[in-house]
Amino acid sequence: MPANLPPEYFEVEKRYREAKSAADKIAAIEAMLAVVPKHKGTDKLRADLRRRLSKLRSRDQIRKPTGKKDADYRIERHGAAQVVLVGPPNVGKSALVAALTNAAPEVADFPHTTRKPFPAMMPYKDISIQLIDTPPVTRQCSEPRLLEMLRKADMVLVVVDVSTDPSRQLGDVAAILKGSYNGSLKVHQGGNTGPASKPVLVVANKSDDFSREEDFEIFRELVEEDWPMLAVSAKTGRNLNLLKQRIFECLEMVRVYTKAPGKEPDYTEPFVLKKGSTVEDLAAKIHRDFPGKLKCARVWGKNVYDGQMVHRGYLLEDGDVIELRL
């Protein structure tokens, strides 16, 4: 055993020893290979690991299909929207999900900790948004089912580590996204993109304090494309509230409340609709018979007089209270 192995090696080695399934063993060996430094002293070890890996992989092939892993990638939607975090190993995707929700995904100081998607709910104002933590992607290895999941999501957060070559990390992830979907995952800027585009926000994590500002600025300058970006820290909480706000804005949603004639508005849980939705869309959401019966509506909100009468085509604003007249 070479003497100069990093401490992370022993952690993933322990995971390998404890792994029960072939898939877990494969993941552990991949993680070991990722942390073993490349030099003469580790040649034998790396060759041995690769041998074990190919043996396990060929055995794993024979036992397929398991179906279980597919189920791991089919995650039921909950809440107002579904947002998937994606990025290279060890950048802090799981730490961010832990900081933004009440869930506790595994966070560890070695790469390839997360082995399957992990959903959790992020509370924001009076709604909740589903975040999905995912296994890391690398140029050599991106899971097709993960890409499918990104395609279905309402928004993608590309997470990079501001302290370790974030522009290369972003380049790698962007290449994977674009290569797979032929440009269908586009940067979303101010709502003037086509229907095929999807909001993407680049999150420069580990921007723990102001001393990281320079790294972030260099990153921003090095990146050629005009990605929307935000510097945050899962560790210190820096800009996490701003991140929630940016996610909500990128999703372009409106929250509306309903009230019955002569009654107080129901503020318990808003209806959440896409920006651009109308009173008629709200009616359809409440009951499929309602649009046919709808005569008009009264609205309380920012851009109207209290109780203003509007037609079915009225564009809903975030925070509106609506009284449908059937």
Ligand SMILES: Nc1nc2c(ncn2[C@@H]2O[C@H](COP(=O)(O)OP(=O)(O)OP(=O)(O)O)[C@@H](O)[C@H]2O)c(=O)[nH]1
């Ligand atoms: N300084 C600092 N460290 C962080 C921050 N976020 C995460 N870390 C550390 O970075 C390491 C990796 O964090 P994870 O959340 O496991 O990273 P990940 O992207 O989920 O990693 P994989 O599951 O392997 O893809 C851990 O040691 C975290 O404590 C941060 O904002 N600042």
Ligand SMILES: [Mg+2]
């Ligand atoms: Mg993780």
